[in-house]
Amino acid sequence: MTNHYFRASVLAMLACGFGLGAAQAEPSASVETRDLDLRKSQDVAALYSRIERRAGEVCREAASPWDAGRVPFVKKCTAAAVEGAVARANVGALTALHEAKTRAARVAQNRDE
Secondary structure, rough: OOEEEEEEEEHHHHHHHOOOOOOOOOOOEEEEEHHHHOOHHHHHHHHHHHHHHHHHHHHHHHOOOOOOHHHHHHHHHHHHHHHHHHHOOHHHHHHHHHHHHHHHHHHHHHHHO
């Protein structure tokens, strides 16, 4: 990746039911990549973890602490933000890792049902 920072936008939050006023900016967070070589699988995994962590932080900050639906909102928001960030990064190994993780999560969820 040529940029030292990866912009992880959380526009996908809007699809999860979080409305932003017209005057507000889209919540986003930067994820540092300067120390990563995305040709290495462990560095791709580190980037994925950073994206997940930052997306969760932004979504928790966006959620109202008084909303009874806060936990489901944060889960959906984080998943959508990670999905969007991975798609915008357009890094094949990152996309493959994300697909493997989401597939594993779906299998685990289906077993629990």
